[in-house]
Amino acid sequence: MIRPFQVTREIWKASNPHPDYVNAMAWQCSASSPLIGAWWGTWILSGVLGRLVATFSRDAKTADSLLSLTYFSIVSDIVNLIPAVLVILLIRAINERQEQKHERMKSFWEQRSIEAEQSAG
DSSP: OOHHHHHHHHHHHHTOSSOOSSOTTGGGGSOOOHHHHHHHHHHHHHHHHHHHHHHHHHHOOSHHHHHHHHHHHHHHHHHHHHHHHHHHHHHHHHHHHHHHHHHHHHHHHHHHHHHHHHHHO
16 A cells, blocks of 8 residues: 555656766655655545445435435545646656656766767777
8 A cells, every 4th residue: 555655756766857976876865755745645535535435325325314425425526636636747747857867867978978989089
């Protein structure tokens, strides 16, 4: 249950657009995003609410209890939207970080290649 959070946090850290070219493992100490915790927390809340709706639906026999269940189900569905939106934002942010990192590393290695050619020639 915690693994998706851990994997997402690791991907975020490894996508740091300011890589440490000397210490290849420095990315593990980089900061994480609060967006990851917000996504994870609302995802857990969404799952709990969904289970509550399912549990309450078994006991709903009267019109009043069915109406209450309907309102609770609507709230649960709205809460389900929050982690969905947050994960979209998170994926976009990770993608942007990876693109920035790619460009920086590309520039770094192109510069190293030019320096190597100049020192060899």
